[in-house]
Amino acid sequence: MRVRIIGGGLAGALLAWRLSDLVPDWRVEVVLTGRTGRVDATAASGGAVRAYEDDPGQRRLALDSLVELLGSPTLRRWADFRPSAATYLRRDRAGLDDAVAEIEHRLPGSARIADAAELAGLGWAGLAPGDVAVVERQAGQIAPGRLREAALADSRARCLESTLDVVATGNADLTVVAAGAWTPGLLRASGLPADSYRTKSLQYSVHPVEGTRPGQFVDGVTGVYGRPDGAYGLLLGVPTDAWDIDPDAPPTTPALADRARRLAGERFPGLRIGPARLRIGSVDCYHDEPGLALRPVGPPGHGVFTFTGGAGGSAKTALAASLRAATRLVESGRTAQPTPVERR
Structure with a gap:
């Protein structure tokens, strides 16, 4: 069985790594998309990992990923995992008790709910009386680029046949487009439907800061998120509304940093937060059904899929999503008909 994965970001690298473990006798080709020097979503990712997500499906993936990461010294080393607490602010408590119970079942002693009074004592301000937060003790940050490189290296060592940094020729039994923000354009250039896929600008900035920095946080009320960066910095970002962005020309907007x-x-x-000393802009791929997942493309049974749609949050979910995708891909391999996907 010959599998071609187009794209060597975190998603594609982990998918290849999973396949090299599940079916080491398959031929796996990882075709890098020739974007050397470009800041893809993997390179730009802030790398925050935690279990809590508002969406139940994404929370399961994030929790499964975190459990695997914490349980594997190898993955922690590959990813340069650095533990830190995480706080996710919500306007109300709806659904949080069940979510925390779900996390606690897998990671005992990690998650709890903090009310506005406790948060105020931790330095938060401007809170409404009903504001609450999920506080996680077993969270942290990773270096997605390092995890990508380690997964590719391990796949190369374990797979019977693998090719990297090549333009593959000939048909594959299964083709997976895992090219991130370049996925919609690649699909269209290959004559495949891409209407469900859109690109969106992702931006954050790094600021010098004085005072006791908060740990990793997401303010679900105002939208601002952040985490400590280095010894004295604070990474900060807010969501953008810039859609259909050229991935080869990611914008950086000073007003967003401000x-x-x-x-x-x-x-x-x-805190005393200084002006941005670094602004990072990237572009990621979004799908109508949010989340990093394997999705068939084109005629049924022809063996073409995408593995994208992480929408800027793949660092939290990629481990579990890649296992789920690889398992499904192995099942699909039994009935696939070879179909070419060419770059034009």
Whole structure:
């Protein structure tokens, strides 16, 4: 069985790594998309990992991924995992008790709910009386680029046949387009439907800061998110509304960095946050059904899939999503008809 994975970001690398473990006798080709020097979503990712997500499906993937990461010294080393607490602010408590119970079942002692009074004591300000947060002790951050390179290297060592940094020729039994933000354009150029896929700008900035920094946080009320960066910095970002962005020309918008700084300063008035010293812009692929998942493309049974749609959050879910995708791909291999996907 010959599998071609187009794209060597975190998603594609982990999918190849899973396949090299599940079916080591398959031929796996990882075709890098020639974007050397470009800041793809893997390289730009802030690398925050935690179990809590608002969406139940994404929460299961994030929790499964975190459990596997924490349980594997090899993965922690590959990913340069650094533990830190995480706080996710919500406007109300609806659904949080069940979510925390789900996390606690897998990671005892990790998650709890903090009310507005407790958060105020931790330096948060501007809270409404009903505001609550999920606080996780067993969270942290990874280096997605390092995990990608380690997974590719291990796949190369374990797979009977693998090719990297090549333009593959000939048909494959199964083809997976895991090219991130380049996926919609590649599908269209190959005559395949891409209407469900869109690109969106992702941006964050790094600021010098004085004072006691919060750990990893997501403010679900204002939208600002952040985590400590290095010894003295604070990474901050807010969601953008810039859709259908050319992945070869990711924007960086100074006004977004200013907005993130202002919102974080209002939420943590004990901090002195300086102007951005670094602004990062990237582009990721979104799907109508959110989440990193294997999706068939084109005629049924022809063996063409995408593995994308992580929408900027793949670092949290990629381990579990790649196992799920690889398992499904192995099942599909029994009935696939070879279909070419060419870059034009």
